[in-house]
Amino acid sequence: xxxxxxxxxxxxxxxxxxxxxxxxxxxxxxxxxxxxxxxxxxxxxxxxxxxxxxxxxxxxxxxxxxxxxxxxxxxxxxxxxxxxxxxxxxxxxxxxxxxxxxxxxxxxxxxxxxxxxxxxxxxxxxxxxxxxxxxxxxxxxxxxxxxxxxxxxxxxxxxxxxxxxxxxxxxxxxxxxxxxxxxxxxxxxxxxxxxxxxxxxxxxxxxxxxxxxxxxxxxxxxxxxxxxxxxxxxxxxxxxxxxxxxxxxxxxxxxxxxxxxxxxxxxxxxxxxxxxxxxxxxxxxxxxxxxxxxxxxxxxxxxxxxxxxxxxxxxxxxxxxxxxxxxxxxxxxxxxxxxxxxxxxxxxxxxxxxxxxxxxxxxxxxxxxxxxxxxxxxxxxxxxxxxxxxxxxxxxxxxxxxxxxxxxxxxxxxxxxxxxxxxxxxxxxxxx
Amino acid sequence: xxxxxxxxxxxxxxxxxxxxxxxxxxxxxxxxxxxxxxxxxxxxxxxxxxxxxxxxxxxxxxxxxxxxxxxxxxxxxxxxxxxxxxxxxxxxxxxxxxxxxxxxxxxxxxxxxxxxxxxxxxxxxxxxxxxxxxxxxxxxxxxxxxxxxxxxxxxxxxxxxxxxxxxxxxxxxxxxxxxxxxxxxxxxxxxxxxxxxxxxxxxxxxxxxxxxxxxxxxxxxxxxxxxxxxxxxxxxxxxxxxxxxxxxxxx
Ligand SMILES: Nc1ncnc2c1ncn2[C@@H]1O[C@H](COP(=O)(O)OP(=O)(O)O)[C@@H](O)[C@H]1O
Ligand SMILES: [Mg+2]
Numbered sequence: 001x002x003x004x005x006x007x008x009x010x011x012x013x014x015x016x017x018x019x020x021x022x023x024x025x026x027x028x029x030x031x032x033x034x035x036x037x038x039x040x041x042x043x044x045x046x047x048x049x050x051x052x053x054x055x056x057x058x059x060x061x062x063x064x065x066x067x068x069x070x071x072x073x074x075x076x077x078x079x080x081x082x083x084x085x086x087x088x089x090x091x092x093x094x095x096x097x098x099x100x101x102x103x104x105x106x107x108x109x110x111x112x113x114x115x116x117x118x119x120x121x122x123x124x125x126x127x128x129x130x131x132x133x134x135x136x137x138x139x140x141x142x143x144x145x146x147x148x149x150x151x152x153x154x155x156x157x158x159x160x161x162x163x164x165x166x167x168x169x170x171x172x173x174x175x176x177x178x179x180x181x182x183x184x185x186x187x188x189x190x191x192x193x194x195x196x197x198x199x200x201x202x203x204x205x206x207x208x209x210x211x212x213x214x215x216x217x218x219x220x221x222x223x224x225x226x227x228x229x230x231x232x233x234x235x236x237x238x239x240x241x242x243x244x245x246x247x248x249x250x251x252x253x254x255x256x257x258x259x260x261x262x263x264x265x266x267x268x269x270x271x272x273x274x275x276x277x278x279x280x281x282x283x284x285x286x287x288x289x290x291x292x293x294x295x296x297x298x299x300x301x302x303x304x305x306x307x308x309x310x311x312x313x314x315x316x317x318x319x320x321x322x323x324x325x326x327x328x329x330x331x332x333x334x335x336x337x338x339x340x341x342x343x344x345x346x347x348x349x350x351x352x353x354x355x356x357x358x359x360x361x362x363x364x365x366x367x368x369x370x371x372x373x374x375x376x377x378x379x380x381x382x383x384x385x386x387x388x389x390x391x392x393x394x395x396x397x398x399x400x401x402x403x404x405x406x407x408x409x410x411x412x413x414x415x416x417x418x419x420x421x422x423x424x425x426x427x428x429x430x431x432x
Numbered sequence: 433x434x435x436x437x438x439x440x441x442x443x444x445x446x447x448x449x450x451x452x453x454x455x456x457x458x459x460x461x462x463x464x465x466x467x468x469x470x471x472x473x474x475x476x477x478x479x480x481x482x483x484x485x486x487x488x489x490x491x492x493x494x495x496x497x498x499x500x501x502x503x504x505x506x507x508x509x510x511x512x513x514x515x516x517x518x519x520x521x522x523x524x525x526x527x528x529x530x531x532x533x534x535x536x537x538x539x540x541x542x543x544x545x546x547x548x549x550x551x552x553x554x555x556x557x558x559x560x561x562x563x564x565x566x567x568x569x570x571x572x573x574x575x576x577x578x579x580x581x582x583x584x585x586x587x588x589x590x591x592x593x594x595x596x597x598x599x600x601x602x603x604x605x606x607x608x609x610x611x612x613x614x615x616x617x618x619x620x621x622x623x624x625x626x627x628x629x630x631x632x633x634x635x636x637x638x639x640x641x642x643x644x645x646x647x648x649x650x651x652x653x654x655x656x657x658x659x660x661x662x663x664x665x666x667x668x669x670x671x672x673x674x675x676x677x678x679x680x681x682x683x
């Protein structure tokens with residue numbers, strides 16, 4: 001019976017196999033159970049669902065991950081030159097020996113697993129609470145699955161200006177690893193934090209980041225997803241920004257059989273700001289590359305600003321998906337919304353799909369969106385070559401120029417430089 | 433330096449013949465001007481010399497220092513010293529002007545087996561050349577030609593020429609859109625580079641530029657051919673009488 005069920009309905013089998021973690025505080029257990037019941041109601045996704053038509057969720061649903069060989073490389077670690085507090089996870093498990101002591105001025109930082117065992121903890125007001133609000137109107141079952149089952153992560157509360165970034169490092173050693181990480185970030189009024197993430201984490205990786213930015217707080221997020229070719233990842237950034245708060249996120253994706261990055265951000269106080277950006281480069285020649293950014297930004301207060309800048313460079317059958325929505329509530333007058341999604345196709349084999357959506361219920365708003373898909377500009381290429389720049393180098397310069405607008409969303413120059421160097425190195429390796 | 437023999441060129445995309453047997457010999461150290469009505473094929477000739485795609489050479493040849501120029505990639509031609517100042521310089525958002533120039537210069541030096549310039553050496557070189565052309569240093573920081581006025585774009589072409597120090601510089605209507613002060617600066621930039629081993633092909637619509645860059649030879653181009661060749665006086669004659677008379681004379 002169980003065998004047939006698994007074969008015929010992997011989603012049902014996966015749901016049936018869920019075991020909630022034991023020995024947690026009552027409130028944590030309750031949050032897990034609530035998430036599980038949400039998940040049972042919405043079910044796991046299939047390609048029939050509107051926002052899963054272009055991305056096949058089956059590898060994320062299957063009981064076991066597809067094997068993914070850890071990438072062997074001798075290049076310098078991402079963010080290696082940045083002074084940061086290192087928090088290391090190996091195949092989705094916190095590694096205290098490889099991490100810095102969890103101490104940083106103005107910041108409380110703790111392992112999620114420990115927080116969930118404490119009978120009284122501030123995390124109670126955040127764990128699963130933002131995720132819970134992220135399903136309306138579009139369900140995000142993997143986020144609920146994450147809340148129900150996440151085994152590790154960090155909880156971070158910031159009360160002032162963090163003196164350096166917290167850097168989450170996701171190492172991947174086991175080709176069959178299946179990691180589920182859940183992080184909570186609470187930025188208290190006027191506080192500031194930069195959070196860095198890098199690495200593949202596991203063969204299959206589910207990550208959920210719940211970020212609560214209080215009035216005047218500011219949260220900067222820069223991430224580089226691991227370059228392991230066969231890795232698969234589903235990530236969620238669920239954010240809430242109060243009056244005058246800022247939430248900015250940038251993601252670099254190079255390689256990966258599957259990256260589905262979802263963003264659900266609500267601007268809840270006047271003059272709140274969110275900038276979401278990403279640069280993805282994929283070459284499907286040897287391994288498949290499928291990258292999907294799915295975004296939902298809600299303007300629920302006056303005079304807020306949102307930007308979405310997502311660029312994808314695709315070659316040899318690589319696939320890039322952008323599904324981005326801006327929802328403007330009737331109260332959200334003077335909204336400034338911007339959305340740009342662009343694909344640069346380096347050959348005729350690749351595929352870029354964009355679904356930009358605006359839903360506006362206020363009348364005094366400025367919202368613009370644009371989506372383009374094109375090849376390298378021949379005039380620009382010739383101009384560079386006519387000045388002596390050889391074709392491959394000229395192409396790389398133009399690819400970097402195409403990505404520049406997304407990279408400009410990274411405020412810190414040293415971080416921007418690091419990301420740019422990664423892209424250059426990636427392009428050079430594929431030059432031919 | 434440059435030897436164009438019976439050059440016939442048509443468009444790749446359509447069966448339109450543009451150059452119909454161009455002959456031109458440009459010796460070392462000389463400045464030749466090409467004048468002619470709009471649509472006569474001047475820009476096409478300059479693009480073919482620089483190696484732009486989209487053209488088919490159906491007959492004839494071009495020798496550059498004795499080598500078959502048409503067989504080379506555009507970047508090879510540049511490294512060997514061919515430079516085209518574009519009639520319509522191309523905007524490249526996202527590529528900084530300095531990065532562009534430095535990448536170009538070092539790529540050429542590398543191709544010639546010369547050592548690359550360090551950041552400091554390059555900066556010194558560009559600042560000096562930019563100053564002579566009265567180019568605002570702010571302009572150097574912006575993306576290539578983005579937000580430049582017409583005149584700024586043309587001066588930027590001349591700056592590139594000054595930095596790259598080509599052997600053969602082709603200037604395609606670099607004077608158009610320039611006021612008299614800018615025109616003088618551009619001419620000074622060209623004259624400063626005049627040397628026994630450097631030649632110029634100056635394409636212009638107006639004789640005005642040739643008051644400042646005095647050519648050794650003037651060619652008149654019409655309908656894809658060089659129809660007359662003379663000295664600097666020919667330019668003045670054309671200016672006075674217009675092309676109509678010459679064309680009529682020919683017909
Ligand atoms: N890519 C092209 N497609 C179509 N027609 C072209 C193209 N390039 C040039 N031509 C035509 O060829 C002729 C010569 O153009 P051009 O070389 O620009 O002349 P000039 O620079 O002397 O004004 C013109 O009739 C022009 O319309
Ligand atoms: Mg022309």
